[in-house]
Amino acid sequence: MMLDLLGGFGEKGRTSLAVSSGKDRILLDVGIKVGASGADYYPALDGSVADIDALFVSHAHEDHIGALSWLLSRGYAGPIFMTAETRDEAPATLAGYAEPEDFRRFPFPEDRVELFEPGDTLDSGNLTIRTGRSGHVVGGVWFAVEDGESRVAYSADVVPDSNVFVMDTIPHCDLLVLDASYGADPVPGAARAREISQWVARHSGGCLLPTPLSGRSLELIAALPGPFAIHAGMRSSLEAQIGATAALLPGVSTLLRRRLQDAADWTDADPLPSMPLLADDGMGEAGPSSRLLPRADHSGFPVLLTGHLPSGSPGDLLHKAGRADWVRMPTHPTLSGNVDIWEKAGRPAALGHSCTPDLLGDLQTHIPSLRTQCRTGQRIVVSEARKR
Template identity: 85%
Template sequence: MLIDLLGGFGEKGRTSVAVRSGNDHILLDAGIKVGASGAEYYPALNGSLADIDALFISHAHEDHIGALSWLLSRGYAGRILMTAETLKEGPATLAGYADPEDLRRFPLPGDRIELFEPGETLKMGNLTVRTGQSGHVVGGVWFAVDDGENRVAYSADVVPDSNVFVMDTIPQCDLLVLDASYGADPVPGTMRAQAISDWIAGHARGCLLPTPLSGRSLELIAAMPGPFAIHAGMRASLEAQISATAALRPGVSDILGQRLRGAADWADADPLPSMPLLADDGMGEAGPSSRLLPRADLAGFPVLLTGHLPSGSPADLLHKAGRAGWVRMPTHPTLLGNVDIWDKAGRPVALGHSCAPDQLNQLKSHIPLLRTQYRTGQSFVVPRGNNQ
């Protein structure tokens, strides 16, 4: 079994992994890299796409689905598989991050999408593809691909200690491709959530919290210490996410539903509210926050950023200028979470995606079989011996 590292290795963004075994060839995710341009914006796919049998999408964030229209524009004609939630959220992500001409000619092709449920096991030629809930977003999954001799588990984005979402255990494998977004960050999610709650409480008379529409928004609602507002365009999606009770921890749906029902709706024409305001997306690159960040900055309205800040993004520039705070809301594994994932997977050889090289080297001191030298554009032969 051969793994092609097409994006997200030694870098954050354009996450994409290809698995090849015999005549079978599948692609796991096809993201874009915010802040990049030209070829570096897309997965490092060279040559013909004709031999790729299927594309599996883990969830609808831009660094995992944003290159779909680009793939289609290059003639990709294979199968496309994702969950119903990813299909529903995908068009908004592509609208924000796909090349406009690619998107015009090749929107998300609903008639070609094959749906599966998290937890299903799928067949693709001689490959068996197992899925499980990621704990990152409703409908988000990890993948474990088995060819009868080897198994590679690709985490995509996972959150083992989420206060909101359920994550299924990744199975034992010969190669584990970890979500290393936070490197060896030792601070648990509960402490970060409390720090965010305290910051919001100190700015209860008005502040802006840019956030992705799916995933982190629910984590922030769970951390809210009092009344808050949401951009009105978010409500339907948030309601749908909260109603997906199988993806949420027991009792969380009721708590979040009650909080959302009490939240005020805010529209672009309204004055900035005298309470915390959630608006998508998290980087100020698209959606309402692309308009709200400059408006908040001009008005001196406090801003708290809680996720990844790609270099040169509006959120990054505001933070570097000292005009926005930042406290990470963990929506990826911290140190103990990744060590536990690796332990339960049988302590196999591992690669880390979505992480800068220096942070990956720090993580290696805790996961000795982590191979830190691999970069986007390289390939890796899956070793034998760990598969259970």
């Protein structure tokens, strides 16, 4: 079995990898890299796509699905596997992040989507693909691919210690591709949630919290200390996420449903509210927050950013100028979570995706089998990685 590292290795964004065994070849995720341009915006998929038998998508965030229209424009004609929640969210992601001409010519191909549920086992040629809940978003999954001789587990984006979502245990494997987004950050999610709650309490006259539509929004709703508003366009999606009780920890759905029912709906025509306002997306690149960040900045309305800020993104520029604060709301594994994933997977050889080289080095001191020199564009032979 071989892995082609097509994006997200030694970098954050354009997460994608191909798994091959004999004549069978599948693609896991096809993301874009916010802040990049030209070829670096897309997975490093050179040449023909005719040898790709199937595409499996872990969830609908832009760094995992944003290059789908690009892939279709290159002639990909095979099936596309994803959960129903990913299918429902994908068109909006592509509208915000795909090249407009690609998206016009190759909109989301709903008729080619083959649905599965987290926990299902799928097949493509001689490859068997197990899935499990990721703990990152409703409908998000990890993949474990085997060919009868080796097993590779690709975490995609996971949250082992989420306060909202359930993550299933990744099985024993020969090679583990970890979500290393935070390197060796030791601060648990509960501590960060308290820090965000305290920041919001200090800004009682109102504030803006840009957030992805799925995933982190529910984590923030659970953490907010009092009344809040949401951009009205978010409500139906948030209601659907809260209704997916199988993806949520016991009792959380009731809490979130009550909090969302009490939340005020806010529209672009309204004055900025005297309470926290959630608006998507988290970087200010697309959606309502792309309009709200400049408006908040002009009005002196406090802004709290809580996730990844690609260099040059509106949120990044505002933060660097000292006009927005930042507190990470963990939606990826912190140190204890990744060590636990690795130990439960049998302490296999490991790679880290969505992480810069310096942070990978920090993580390696806790996960000795982590290979820190792997980069986008390289090929990994699983049997060789297992021997090291």
